[in-house]
Amino acid sequence: MSLQVVIDGLVAGAMIGLGAIGVTLTYSILRFANFAHGEFIAWGAYFALAVSGFLGVLAPSLATPIGPFSFGWSLPIAALGAIALTAALALLVDALLFGPLRAKGGAIIILVMASFGAALTLRNLLEFIFTSRPAYYAEGLQIALRFGGVRATPDALLCLGVAAIVVVAMRFLIAKTAIGRAMRATSENPQLAGLAGVDIRKIVRIVWILGAGLAAIAGIMVGLLVQIRPTMGLDLLLPLFAAAILGGIGSAPGALLGGLIVGLAESITVRLIGAEWRAAVAFVILVAILLLRPSGLFGRPE
Amino acid sequence: MTAQALETRALVAGYERDLPIVRGVDLNVRAGEFVVLLGPNGAGKSTLVKAIAGLVPIHAGAVLINGEDSTFSPPHQKIRRGLAFVPQTENVFATLTIEENLRLAADILPNNVRARRIDELYAMFPDLAARPGRRAGQLSGGQRQMLAAARALIVAPSLLILDEPSAGLSPKIAAEVFARLQAINATGVTIVLVEQNVKAALAVASRAVILVEGEARHEGSAAELADDPIVAELYLGAAKAGA
Numbered sequence: 001m002s003l004q005v006v007i008d009g010l011v012a013g014a015m016i017g018l019g020a021i022g023v024t025l026t027y028s029i030l031r032f033a034n035f036a037h038g039e040f041i042a043w044g045a046y047f048a049l050a051v052s053g054f055l056g057v058l059a060p061s062l063a064t065p066i067g068p069f070s071f072g073w074s075l076p077i078a079a080l081g082a083i084a085l086t087a088a089l090a091l092l093v094d095a096l097l098f099g100p101l102r103a104k105g106g107a108i109i110i111l112v113m114a115s116f117g118a119a120l121t122l123r124n125l126l127e128f129i130f131t132s133r134p135a136y137y138a139e140g141l142q143i144a145l146r147f148g149g150v151r152a153t154p155d156a157l158l159c160l161g162v163a164a165i166v167v168v169a170m171r172f173l174i175a176k177t178a179i180g181r182a183m184r185a186t187s188e189n190p191q192l193a194g195l196a197g198v199d200i201r202k203i204v205r206i207v208w209i210l211g212a213g214l215a216a217i218a219g220i221m222v223g224l225l226v227q228i229r230p231t232m233g234l235d236l237l238l239p240l241f242a243a244a245i246l247g248g249i250g251s252a253p254g255a256l257l258g259g260l261i262v263g264l265a266e267s268i269t270v271r272l273i274g275a276e277w278r279a280a281v282a283f284v285i286l287v288a289i290l291l292l293r294p295s296g297l298f299g300r301p302e
Numbered sequence: 303m304t305a306q307a308l309e310t311r312a313l314v315a316g317y318e319r320d321l322p323i324v325r326g327v328d329l330n331v332r333a334g335e336f337v338v339l340l341g342p343n344g345a346g347k348s349t350l351v352k353a354i355a356g357l358v359p360i361h362a363g364a365v366l367i368n369g370e371d372s373t374f375s376p377p378h379q380k381i382r383r384g385l386a387f388v389p390q391t392e393n394v395f396a397t398l399t400i401e402e403n404l405r406l407a408a409d410i411l412p413n414n415v416r417a418r419r420i421d422e423l424y425a426m427f428p429d430l431a432a433r434p435g436r437r438a439g440q441l442s443g444g445q446r447q448m449l450a451a452a453r454a455l456i457v458a459p460s461l462l463i464l465d466e467p468s469a470g471l472s473p474k475i476a477a478e479v480f481a482r483l484q485a486i487n488a489t490g491v492t493i494v495l496v497e498q499n500v501k502a503a504l505a506v507a508s509r510a511v512i513l514v515e516g517e518a519r520h521e522g523s524a525a526e527l528a529d530d531p532i533v534a535e536l537y538l539g540a541a542k543a544g545a
Contacts, residue, residue, distance in 0.1 A: 178405075178406075178409045181398070181402055181405060181406045181409065182406065182409070184395070184397065184398060184402075185395050185398065185406050188395050188396065188397050188398070189392055189395060191357055191377070191389075192389065192392060192393065192394075192395065193395075193406075194356070194357075194376060194377030194378050195355060195357075195377050195378075195381065195386075195387050195389070195454075196381070196395075196406050196407045196453060197378050197381045197382065197406075197407060197409065197410035197457065198378055198406070199376070199378045200376070200378070201376075
């Protein structure tokens with residue numbers, strides 16, 4: 001196995017991992033599998049596309065590529081806007097759909113089915129607004145850098161770096177801050193958390209904001225390294241859940257590690273067997289982890 | 303006139319609207335009192351205190367905490383009004399350390415008093431201070447009850463409600479728990495205790511209320527009820543037997 005396979009796998013895994021952190025957070029706090037999470041990834045990518053396009057028209061100099069990267073300052077600025085907009089979208093979906101269902105004491109299966117409905121709506125809305133034609137943040141080809149026998153584009157290396165920084169920040173937030181304590185407490189026992197003074201509704205909002213924000217970052221990475229399509233979230237859904245469950249529900253570092261493992265496994269499979277088997281890898285990992293260790297690598301047994 | 307720490311007015315509560323477990327309970331607890339709720343299994347004692355804490359749906363009636371209407375307030379708001387509730391089971395965060403359990407509860411306090419309150423609670427419960435980094439899930443039953451009480455007390459509540467704190471504990475540890483509750487009450491904290499250990503509860507409480515089939519049927523001073531043979535025979539069979 002060449003080192004190139006490892007690099008490709010890590011880059012793909014970082015994108016999966018960031019999305020999986022959002023899945024694992026919402027799953028552990030809201031206690032349902034949100035199948036609309038992939039759509040937040042796609043919406044994040046399109047929000048960034050729209051905002052960076054707008055900024056590029058407003059100030060063309062912002063579209064000039066920064067150093068070795070393929071994009072100009074318009075994209076990092078747009079990324080901040082996309083994170084905020086995706087978080088707002090997630091809060092809106094919760095206010096209109098999941099919140100009322102929770103208030104009625106809806107069963108988990110109802111929430112899961114509702115998330116399927118939300119996913120379909122959000123995906124088709126994207127297609128209606130932006131069409132199904134693939135889009136890109138930058139049109140130019142980027143020359144990969146060589147490190148010995150390994151090649152990686154500056155964009156890919158940047159994505160790896162951003163993923164590392166985000167996971168360290170998330171780890172700090174969850175392990176060391178009052179919000180993180182409240183999130184962990186709510187995840188373990190929401191009733192007792194309320195009795196400890198935790199405002200559960202506030203924690204739910206924070207989780208949506210964090211999850212959607214991370215989804216937006218993952219979406220921008222996918223858009224930067226692959227392409228932007230309305231179905232990009234759907235394509236990532238299975239790897240996201242495989243990574244979240246592999247890492248252990250509720251564990252942010254576990255989700256990133258799970259993402260890296262899924263990404264590496266996909267990369268190795270593509271090299272050894274063929275690209276048509278890529279989609280099967282996440283499914284095999286998901287089934288294997290559910291059979292062998294349902295609590296995942298860092299999760300606690302139910 | 304002594305202020306009311308807790309008042310329920312014709313409270314109807316239960317998990318299902320059509321099947322209330324608590325049926326029109328009027329409860330008045332004055333500030334500084336130590337009241338024990340007694341009654342046979344299924345009488346609705348735990349449901350009543352859970353409804354007061356905001357954990358069980360209330361279908362009719364009212365709950366006032368320190369004179370403020372808190373009927374439909376979520377638990378975190380009731381905590382800010384001076385209530386602390388210690389459930390019977392799952393009353394600590396097993397995956398959090400002792401320190402984290404206390405810091406979580408202290409997070410609603412102003413920044414400058416959090417550390418001091420944690421230190422005060424460690425002084426009150428030295429067993430907890432010995433291993434602050436230990437996960438609560440690894441503690442013994444007695445240590446868990448101590449942590450649960452410390453977590454509840456850290457916000458200096460005016461009203462402390464406990465649901466069977468002696469359940470599952472050895473008689474020696476249970477006696478320690480009751481002694482501590484008496485000491486806490488002596489500092490001015492109002493206590494409402496749900497307890498099956500009738501004899502021990504009546505020994506430490508000032509007043510008792512007996513619930514039967516979701517209704518408050520009898521009430522009186524703890525000493526009176528302890529000596530009342532009819533009440534003991536009807537509702538406190540365990541007490542008569544010396545439980």
